[in-house]
Amino acid sequence: MIGRILVAILLMSVIVVAQASDSVQVQEQQETHQTLDHDSGAEEAHTSKKPALWSVFPFVLLLVMIATGPLFYPHFWHKSYPVISVILAFLVCTYYLFYLHNHHSPVHSTAEYIQFIALLTGLFVASGGILIIVDKEAKPLTNVIILAIGAVIANIIGTTGASMLLIRPFIRLNKNRIKPYHIVFFIFIVSNVGGSLTPIGDPPLFLGFLKGIPFEWTLIHNLVPWVIACIILLGFFYLFDIRNKTNYAVMRGEEEEEVPPTGKVDLKGRRNFLWLAIVVGAVFLDPNVFEWVPGIEYEGQKFSYLREIIMLMAAYGSYRFSDLQAMQGNEFSFEPIREVAFLFIGIFFTMMPALELVSQFAQSPEGEKLISPSTLYWGTGILSGFLDNAPTYVNFLTASMASVGADVNKIQEVIAFANNEYKDSLLSLMAISLGAVFFGAFTYIGNGPNFMVKSIAEQVGIKMPSFFSYIVKYSIPILLPVLIIIWILFFMGN
Known part of the structure; x- marks a missing residue:
């Protein structure tokens, strides 16, 4: 059950980032038109964009799952952590490459x-x-x-x-x-x-x-x-x-089998x-x-x-x-x-x-x-x-x-x-x-x-x-x- 909830949260984060990215794209297009008369050009305007504060969310989510997964939902975590990690990485890279137009950081x-x-x-x-x-x-x-x-x-x-x-x-x-x-x-x-x-x-x-x-x-x-x-x-x-x-060998009744070091x-x-x-x-x-x-x-x-x-x-x-x-x-x-x-x-x-x-x-x-x-x-x-x-x-x-x-x-x-x-x-x-x-x-x-x-x-x-x-x-x-x-x-x- 917990695993399903986390998957839902993960999918919701993808939707939120996608929606936010759309707004970023619109904003960037508007700013690009405003900067066409400047020598820097549109491309430089894109590369100077700062990542939004909400873009830290996938990192925080990953840390929370690393912290809670082995404790509260170990079976789901050990089976799914590779997929979760790759999805979150792909999500942030997509944001950088296609919306911030920042190739420097991913490279x-x-x-x-x-x-x-x-x-x-x-x-x-x-x-x-x-x-x-x-x-x-x-x-x-x-x-x-x-x-x-x-x-x-x-x-x-x-x-x-x-x-x-x-x-x-x-x-x-x-x-x-x-x-x-x-x-x-x-x-x-x-x-x-x-x-x-x-x-x-x-x-x-x-x-x-x-x-x-x-x-x-x-x-x-x-x-x-x-x-x-x-x-x-x-x-x-x-x-x-x-x-x-503590001596677990003695607790298991194995003291007679032990050889002196x-x-x-x-x-x-x-x-x-x-x-x-x-x-x-x-x-x-x-x-x-x-x-x-x-x-x-x-x-x-x-x-x-x-x-x-x-x-x-x-x-x-x-x-x-x-x-x-x-x-x-x-x-x-x-x-x-x-x-x-x-x-x-x-x-x-x-x-x-x-x-x-x-x-x-x-x-x-x-x-x-x-x-x-x-x-x-x-x-x-x-x-x-x-x-x-x-x-x-x-x-x-x-x-x-x-x-x-x-x-x-x-x-x-x-x-x-x-x-x-x-x-x-x-x-x-x-x-x-x-x-x-x-x-x-x-x-x-x-x-x-x-x-x-x-x-x-x-x-x-x-x-x-x-x-x-x-x-x-x-x-x-x-x-x-x-x-x-x-x-x-x-x-x-x-």
Whole structure:
């Protein structure tokens, strides 16, 4: 019954958008006639149109369904989420292409989605063929060490690579006492906060590197906040874990069958580290940085395709030639990446109006008046928790530089901004960087690996909190105090 109601709502949204689009078309035609005498012409008038506020509705609807579907109508949701996601994405793209006459945003969203899913697929499949066997007792301190190692590794192979490499052994280690908080803290530390020290760590930082921010900048300036945040989160986790006395094997009467742990750590599927290195190395093949890298040119910018081909070929190679024992030990399945691929089709395209409206306000005179390290930290952060943190980072970096007369598209000015040659520019860049990375853990959709880790956990039978429950039970009482502490220590009063 609930499923039918939601389908009806979805159809109604299509009708509403269609009707609204008709009115937009009429309005555009009227404005076009009024601007025929101007040099800009009709086409420029179309491209300057702002998306209407109601065009954010499909994005909000998708978020609500992601939050409520697994909880209230799981059968309908798991069966229908690919169709719902694609329909909503198609709806917003149609509005952009045929009524706003804006081809720029859909093209960029398509390119960003392909880059996103190629990277996640490569890392997911390559890491799926690496079996890490930790034959130790699942003690709180052991878990803390694994999470701390994951936070460091996230800066070498990215938060997605570290998450995919460690989530399965982390779950296996705690198989007799696993609870949802284990997975949530893994998302907090390994999938997000951990990756703030290098451009490889998280996509927003990599975009900053491509714009001209020096590679070592994040390590130098984000190190202290990274250490503080990781220590606090690991401390919270230790307090949770030390109180967990649950042993499901004993509860099932299997205590006599248990073999004492040997304390050894074993590794199978070592060859997949090569495939993993190929995927990570391909990240740097950007045609806008290296002229010899081929790309598709569009509006003065080159979109990579060689990088994505290499990543997908590495995914195929790692799957084709992987250690079968390692794959079986990991209970490898394509379902987690399938879920992420379909849901983020909807997220990437339906969030276009929201991102554009935010960008326009941030770069307006009214928005620029509000710019300060504090507002940049909270603005970038809150939006990164619910929108894609990579374009949010770029939008706020653009607005912050514009407010001091700098241009984000001029590499020398970006370097000067990073070197604090403009008023408060160092603190502003720190605020944007930390906000984009740290707040990505606030929701399941804040960062790509969040949803994938959740999906892998659910695949092995762990009952994960719903979208809202995750925020209410964990993000607000645990993560938010950490974010406030970072703000007080580094940005409050600025």
